[in-house]
Amino acid sequence: MARRSTPGNIVTTTIDWAARWAQTQSMWPATFGLACCAIEMMATGTAHNDLARFGMEVFRASPRQADLMIVAGRVSQKMAPVLRQVYDQMPEPKWVISMGACASTGGMFNNYALVQGVDQVVPVDMYVPGCPPGPQSLMHGILTLQRQIMTGQKVSG
Amino acid sequence: MSEVTTDHAPEAEAPHPVIAPVVDRFPEARWEISDTEWLVDVDRAQLSDLAAACRDAGFEVCVDVTAVDWYRSRRPRFEVVVNLLSHQHRRRLRVTAGVPADDPTVPSLYPVYPGVNFPEREVYDLFGITFEGHPDMTRILMPDDWEGHPLRKDFSVGSVPVTFKESPEVI
């Protein structure tokens, strides 16, 4: 009996691959909405674009329960320490998506108030261009990040 | 700004009845009453009294408080701009008051209009003009330990050259 049913139920893989696969398929983002991009991030999560298809619609209010931080919007000098603290509170492994021009480079606001690129504060894994990036752009960024985690090497585009 | 006229317009036509009592009470202020806009420029010492008189005349809302920095182009250097609004008369009045650079203080309008709490703090934060009598004259937008007042013209925009790190190889 047992002999007959087992062959179909066994999959051989490496633990490493299985861990990566598990990590990609249920990423829980921390809500870190800052500005315009946050609205597009919310739009990505709602019915029309439905981020749930990729297993990551569960936006966590607490950074302790999240493993992905989507920095959606411009980061001011006053906000930068808060951003770093939220990042430090997230458990490993963790990833950061820098969403939009302002978070990536400061965007059109090259002035005293803004941090010129959130990569000065936290390590960034994926930059999503646009001002603001549409939901499709964000989803593309997320999927590329998942591919990056699966393959373990930097993927561009 | 040198030709300061003390009389309020040649008496071709009397000012609008809504504003007439205030004009009579502050004849030395520079009034510009036209069909489209009502403007007045007062000494900063009188700003609070004039605001109180305006409120009694029906301007019950203070819409906005801001400032302009006339760095090296006008004297006095700063100008505080107060926008008043009357719901009942459906009129706007813009009050300006010059503030010298060596003593940037203005009496606060907080006792007259409590709604100027945030905007006066904003002006203090960004221009360094202190409003005397304001209950909480602290920075509002910038971090507490920030040095300088960003909207002053001698404060640089603070742009930094953009550098692109780790640009991926073009595929």
Place this chain on the structure above:
Amino acid sequence: MDEASGRSVVSAEEQAETQYVEEWVSGTEVPDEMATDEGAQEMALTESGYRFREQLGAVVTDDYLYEEEVSEDERMIINMGPQHPSTHGVLRLQLELEGEMIKRCKPVIGYLHTGMEKTAETLTFMQGPTNVTRMDYLAPLHNELAFSLATEKLLGVEVPPRAAAIRVLMTELNRISSHLVALATNGMDIGAISMMMYGFRERELILAFFEKTTGLRMNHNYIRPGGVAADLPPGWRKDVATILKTIPARLGEYDDLLKENPIWLSRTQGVGVITAEECRAYGITGPILRGTGVDWDLRKVFPYSGIEQYEFDVPVGTQGDVYDRYRVRVEEITQSLRIVEQAAEMMPSGDFRVDDRKVTPPPRARIDESMEALIHHFKIFTEGFRPPPGEAYAAVESPRGELGCYLVSDGGGMPWRCHIRAPSFYNLQALPVMLAESMVADTIATIASLDPVMGDVDR
């Protein structure tokens, strides 16, 4: 259980445990050898002996006995935000609590300060809308409109009727999309997740039209000094007709979900109350002011862009609570749909930007054939135009209230000073008034009903 005696059988171990606890509670137990600091241990026990007995159920205390003991020290200051899901961005609140009651509330802002007013001084008047459109990112077209109106006031330019009608059409659609987000987030904060899905679903409909017309879903830079950037796209009447047909039906769904929902009513009615006098004193405008029963709408009082030609009503509330503000927003969506319908019907033909060589670049076709036109185009977009020295204040009724733009020109190509009178900035001052002596849970409903946009507050 021993059935015969009717008493529970207590083992020796349990007896020892019970005795220990009794001794412990009464403070008569022999100090443990393990305890290093005997004195401190004893003191802690005597102080909290009553509390232990209460926890063990030996004594029962009614809550009211404690009320008199509340002193100043019982007050607790808790911090909400800046990273908090229901504060609509990066608003931070310091709440002073006495139990569940809010005694004092202080909003701390500036976490999204972008220095836009400084940046505006380095951009030409033509580039200005690019900057201001990112302030209130839920109503970008209103920002552009206020800036453009102020610039046109400085220039003394009158836009052609088609441009004015397009502006009205687009800003009213923008008002609908902004109010939809307000309703959606308000619903989500109180727990009506379906409202979130509904609101964003209908918003996509309007954003699709915006994308078609302006090229972007948000931050359009579409309304510019002298008119609009481009004419309406081919087939716009069909799109607008779809919006006009779909949204009223969907509004009915919202009413089914919320209007008489008992949970919604108890969470919103009588919560976050403000009076008309307080609104005037604090400079509060928009749906909050109208929720108190004042029919103050800049579109009626100081009309702009020819909006006086359109027929619409100003909805007002009576109580000034969260529920009234919700109703005002829903009614405003209906009224905006009326304006959109009229604008689409009576859309005049003609130019979509003013025929003034100083302000308007030459048409694309002319650039291909004429060198002068190319230079002219280049000059307008690099140097810009130079309005005469002066100052202008123009205000529009944004979804959040009076959105004003105060522009000062010194005769140069860039504004000497550009100040935006942001409605959310002033409306936020209402929060301490609304939250005084209310429950902590009402904070969320109240913030959501204010509908603050932090980009607008901090600029």
